[in-house]
Amino acid sequence: MSDIVGGVLDIIADKAKADRSTLSPQTELSSLNMDSLDIVEVFFQLEEHFSISIPYNANDAADPAGAGLNTINDVIEIVRRQLAGDREAT
Amino acid sequence: MIRVVVTGMGCISAVGHNIGEMAATLKAGRCAIGPLTVMNVERLIVRIGAEVAGFDPLRHFEEKRVAIMDRFSQFAVVASRQAVAQSGLDLRGDLGLKTAVILGSGVGGMTSLDESFLRLYQENAKRLYPATIARMMVSAAVSHVTMEHGVRGPAFTATSACASATHAIGMAFQMVRAGMMPVALTGGTESVFTPGTMKAWEAMRILAPDTCRPFSRNRKGLVLGEGAGILVLEDREHAMARGAPILGEIIGFGMSADAGDIVLPSQDGAMRAMKSAIADCRQTPESFGYVNAHGTGTVLNDVTETAAIHGVFGSHARRLMVSSTKSMHGHALGGAGAIEAVATLLALRDGFVPPTANFTESDPQCDLDYVPNKARNQDVEYALSNSFAFGGLNAVLALRR
Numbered sequence: 001m002s003d004i005v006g007g008v009l010d011i012i013a014d015k016a017k018a019d020r021s022t023l024s025p026q027t028e029l030s031s032l033n034m035d036s037l038d039i040v041e042v043f044f045q046l047e048e049h050f051s052i053s054i055p056y057n058a059n060d061a062a063d064p065a066g067a068g069l070n071t072i073n074d075v076i077e078i079v080r081r082q083l084a085g086d087r088e089a090t
Numbered sequence: 091m092i093r094v095v096v097t098g099m100g101c102i103s104a105v106g107h108n109i110g111e112m113a114a115t116l117k118a119g120r121c122a123i124g125p126l127t128v129m130n131v132e133r134l135i136v137r138i139g140a141e142v143a144g145f146d147p148l149r150h151f152e153e154k155r156v157a158i159m160d161r162f163s164q165f166a167v168v169a170s171r172q173a174v175a176q177s178g179l180d181l182r183g184d185l186g187l188k189t190a191v192i193l194g195s196g197v198g199g200m201t202s203l204d205e206s207f208l209r210l211y212q213e214n215a216k217r218l219y220p221a222t223i224a225r226m227m228v229s230a231a232v233s234h235v236t237m238e239h240g241v242r243g244p245a246f247t248a249t250s251a252c253a254s255a256t257h258a259i260g261m262a263f264q265m266v267r268a269g270m271m272p273v274a275l276t277g278g279t280e281s282v283f284t285p286g287t288m289k290a291w292e293a294m295r296i297l298a299p300d301t302c303r304p305f306s307r308n309r310k311g312l313v314l315g316e317g318a319g320i321l322v323l324e325d326r327e328h329a330m331a332r333g334a335p336i337l338g339e340i341i342g343f344g345m346s347a348d349a350g351d352i353v354l355p356s357q358d359g360a361m362r363a364m365k366s367a368i369a370d371c372r373q374t375p376e377s378f379g380y381v382n383a384h385g386t387g388t389v390l391n392d393v394t395e396t397a398a399i400h401g402v403f404g405s406h407a408r409r410l411m412v413s414s415t416k417s418m419h420g421h422a423l424g425g426a427g428a429i430e431a432v433a434t435l436l437a438l439r440d441g442f443v444p445p446t447a448n449f450t451e452s453d454p455q456c457d458l459d460y461v462p463n464k465a466r467n468q469d470v471e472y473a474l475s476n477s478f479a480f481g482g483l484n485a486v487l488a489l490r491r
């Protein structure tokens with residue numbers, strides 16, 4: 001499971017141009033320097049990296065908290081759920 | 091000062107294959123968004139759109155011509171025939187030398203481009219159809235309209251993503267007003283229902299999965315549309331001298347660039363474009379009764395456009411009617427401004443205001459009169475039609491009954 005955390009942190013650090021060592025699952029997404037297109041890019045990278053599909057509409061992201069996205073851990077949970085779902089599906 | 095009137099209108103879109111059908115749909119407030127049937131949706135997540143249903147090119151063109159025309163050009167020519175017929179103009183003679191064709195398109199012949207790439211990359215075809223370039227070039231629709239009517243004056247395509255048609259109409263308006271020519275055919279056309287385009291839009295994650303609900307709190311994004319709208323613009327004296335039908339008047343045009351973000355809208359840029367259109371026609375904001383909004387149904391556009399309208403109209407904003415007809419005909423991108431200009435002219439001419447369909451929940455951040463769900467019988471003298479493109483390229487027309 002730690003490779004999920006690691007993969008998410010890598011991708012977010014890259015998009016936010018943040019020092020990877022300063023990020024943790026508890027980091028607030030709003031504290032990072034990411035605009036709405038960056039968030040869409042993060043989800044694209046996650047889908048490519050983990051071979052999953054993430055249902056995410058940027059119209060919910062005008063207020064990311066409204067889409068249940070507050071911290072990096074919320075992103076990790078989405079990836080976990082999708083990975084579990086994909087396994088169930090196969 | 092030369093006044094610029096509209097003496098012909100044509101439109102083909104999801105809300106109708108001609109002006110009569112379109113007026114009836116807008117008055118009924120009927121949403122024409124539904125499951126996509128004109129393309130293979132197998133690999134799509136979002137499978138809805140506002141398509142021109144039941145369009146058979148062979149009912150409009152000889153087979154030989156269909157082979158060299160992309161769907162976006164076909165729409166433009168069909169709409170232009172309606173507009174020119176209504177105007178009663180014969181452009182094959184000397185008048186054709188003094189007539190312009192300026193249309194807006196965002197991307198051009200995507201159907202042809204997509205089909206050719208499919209052949210090349212997926213089917214490993216050794217060669218592509220010889221007419222591929224002639225079909226896909228973004229100016230092809232303009233060329234076909236010139237050929238159709240024998241128009242031999244200035245002709246080109248304006249492109250500014252979702253504001254393309256409004257920029258085109260604005261250019262044509264300014265050229266006729268400046269006395270460069272007495273007649274212009276103008277508007278826009280677009281057709282993007284291809285797997286490649288739809289996947290690219292899906293990747294932005296701003297397409298609504300259900301329907302288009304502009305300004306409604308539960309809006310989920312935009313729904314793509316397709317089609318063409320064409321206006322015949324004419325020097326008013328020229329039109330009066332020949333006893334032409336006068337369907338409305340273009341009185342002002344404003345443009346601006348946000349110089350901001352490649353996708354996010356800007357209140358300042360939208361305000362400057364609206365202000366500039368109002369100043370151009372020497373009216374006060376208080377003279378206006380209706381705004382055909384850009385109203386895409388994305389969270390950000392609708393909040394930003396609402397704030398911009400407040401900024402431009404002040405306390406008069408509360409008395410304005412503002413609606414997004416995209417809720418019925420979808421977002422036809424580079425053709426949208428033309429379909430919406432036609433919708434606005436119909437509203438002014440017929441004394442009704444088209445509604446914002448699918449409006450089910452008010453949003454505290456969108457607090458104007460959006461004419462929810464039901465058209466209103468009301469005479470309006472002056473109206474604006476807004477187009478705000480990705481990349482911050484804004485264009486606004488001021489129109490009059």
